[in-house]
Amino acid sequence: MNVVLSRDSQVRAMENTVTNAERYFGQFCSLLASYTRKTARLRDKADQLVKQLIDFANTENPELRATIRDFAEDLAKVQDYRQAEVERLEAKVISPLKLYGAQIKQTRADIKKCKRVQNNEIKQLEKLEKLRQKSPSDRQMISQAETSAQRASVDTNRSTLHLVETVDAFQEQKLKDLRRIFSDFVTIEMVFHAKAVEVYSSAFQTLENYDLERDLQVGLTSDFRAKTRGIYGHGEARPLTDTNPAPSVPWPLASQSAQSTMARQGKEAGGEEDSETDSVEEIPLEDLKGQQQGPRD
Amino acid sequence: MNVVLSRDSQVRAMENTVTNAERYFGQFCSLLASYTRKTARLRDKADQLVKQLIDFANTENPELRATIRDFAEDLAKVQDYRQAEVERLEAKVISPLKLYGAQIKQTRADIKKCKRVQNNEIKQLEKLEKLRQKSPSDRQMISQAETSAQRASVDTNRSTLHLVETVDAFQEQKLKDLRRIFSDFVTIEMVFHAKAVEVYSSAFQTLENYDLERDLQVGLTSDFRAKTRGIYGHGEARPLTDTNPAPSVPWPLASQSAQSTMARQGKEAGGEEDSETDSVEEIPLEDLKGQQQGPRD
Numbered sequence: 001m002n003v004v005l006s007r008d009s010q011v012r013a014m015e016n017t018v019t020n021a022e023r024y025f026g027q028f029c030s031l032l033a034s035y036t037r038k039t040a041r042l043r044d045k046a047d048q049l050v051k052q053l054i055d056f057a058n059t060e061n062p063e064l065r066a067t068i069r070d071f072a073e074d075l076a077k078v079q080d081y082r083q084a085e086v087e088r089l090e091a092k093v094i095s096p097l098k099l100y101g102a103q104i105k106q107t108r109a110d111i112k113k114c115k116r117v118q119n120n121e122i123k124q125l126e127k128l129e130k131l132r133q134k135s136p137s138d139r140q141m142i143s144q145a146e147t148s149a150q151r152a153s154v155d156t157n158r159s160t161l162h163l164v165e166t167v168d169a170f171q172e173q174k175l176k177d178l179r180r181i182f183s184d185f186v187t188i189e190m191v192f193h194a195k196a197v198e199v200y201s202s203a204f205q206t207l208e209n210y211d212l213e214r215d216l217q218v219g220l221t222s223d224f225r226a227k228t229r230g231i232y233g234h235g236e237a238r239p240l241t242d243t244n245p246a247p248s249v250p251w252p253l254a255s256q257s258a259q260s261t262m263a264r265q266g267k268e269a270g271g272e273e274d275s276e277t278d279s280v281e282e283i284p285l286e287d288l289k290g291q292q293q294g295p296r297d
Numbered sequence: 298m299n300v301v302l303s304r305d306s307q308v309r310a311m312e313n314t315v316t317n318a319e320r321y322f323g324q325f326c327s328l329l330a331s332y333t334r335k336t337a338r339l340r341d342k343a344d345q346l347v348k349q350l351i352d353f354a355n356t357e358n359p360e361l362r363a364t365i366r367d368f369a370e371d372l373a374k375v376q377d378y379r380q381a382e383v384e385r386l387e388a389k390v391i392s393p394l395k396l397y398g399a400q401i402k403q404t405r406a407d408i409k410k411c412k413r414v415q416n417n418e419i420k421q422l423e424k425l426e427k428l429r430q431k432s433p434s435d436r437q438m439i440s441q442a443e444t445s446a447q448r449a450s451v452d453t454n455r456s457t458l459h460l461v462e463t464v465d466a467f468q469e470q471k472l473k474d475l476r477r478i479f480s481d482f483v484t485i486e487m488v489f490h491a492k493a494v495e496v497y498s499s500a501f502q503t504l505e506n507y508d509l510e511r512d513l514q515v516g517l518t519s520d521f522r523a524k525t526r527g528i529y530g531h532g533e534a535r536p537l538t539d540t541n542p543a544p545s546v547p548w549p550l551a552s553q554s555a556q557s558t559m560a561r562q563g564k565e566a567g568g569e570e571d572s573e574t575d576s577v578e579e580i581p582l583e584d585l586k587g588q589q590q591g592p593r594d
Contacts, residue, residue: 024352
């Protein structure tokens, strides 16, 4: 019965090979699918950031707006490449690994079939044994049983050899697939990272080129200064080289500011007039009453 | 009251600036924190893949084992760089954005304080108005109220100017921080992607260099073949250049195989013997009986 035992352990070894492949390829497949999903989530998160950056850019001054928009566009470009990465991982890594699962099932079915054939042989041999013990003189029956047992043995050998060939092919395919799938994985990742380096280099330049001083001169912040000057004393439009309004300008009272603000009604704040220091006494506080009753908007 | 209205709208504009910054910087912070967490998860997933690859390598033939191990090491190296990316994003992007939140709170507190001072001025002015209407002849009271109102106006102007300076500084800081934070983000990403390209290039080479044929010759699969040959007829050890056993070898019956397997007991399968084709008739099937009763293991 050693041939049966040997074949048995051989089939078990083949089963192990297939089970091993099933186990690891299954894990590779699920881990890489998860890796791809997580990459897609990273892309989604960066896309949200792009959206917020563009929203934010629209609330900012021209220089910053342009800079942030360019930066957001570059960031969006990286996400496009990430999307391509995700699609290619799905097509060239995950799909083949899934297909591999089907191949494993087929090989497993082949093993099962082979085991059935092997079991049939054992049955035939057992039948023959029984016959020999029970009716050792019935040569015809024994001869028939011997023929059946031999036929079963031939079947088993053929089936086992077929199985060996199948598992051989399976093993070779496994090695080839493994190399191809991981090479594709590496290529896809490499292309994505290379593109990202390229785009981020441009984004870095965009941020480096941002002329902060220009925004500080023309921006919201200098709108404040212009208004402040308009109201509080130094309305002349001059380039701002520091962030603090000049402290040397005389500090007017509220009544003065009221007058100068009134005088500027219908004009741009921060105009050329410089009349704020006139006549502290000329405008009585009573005037405030009428203004208080005026429209608040 | 136009000065109050103007100041009111000015403070509102400053509030909007701060609110805007709070809103967008808050979103940038939470999106980039989420981006960083998702990057960390991608790293975790790839680390799991590395672990599985090493486990798998240990079950494989030397060539594949070495290849997969090298590949796993490269993949692990990319994750080390990803880990550095995560740490640097936390330190140079997320932390500054969080700190920015504290700065916004301080500016918001300054605005609140300024509004309190402005409201006090309005109260003083209202008090003065009431006094003028109720007791227009009480010159002393009116004079006192006028002084208080003027003092409140001075306070308001000072406070508003201080606020303008604060918001100016806040704006400038915002622009500088924004540029620095996003530049750091881009640099961190760029460094990571560049390192990844470098490591994956090496990984690609590793996979390209994998000598699949050597594994097919010495591996598990040829163990099968050796055994197969041992049992089924062609036990000569020769280099395998195809995956199919030569079909020209005569196909022995189970009885022959039984003998040759028995003859090889204690020897390596796939030895040099070539006696399988001998004496089909010499080994009667009866012998199987004894073998059947032998130890099954």
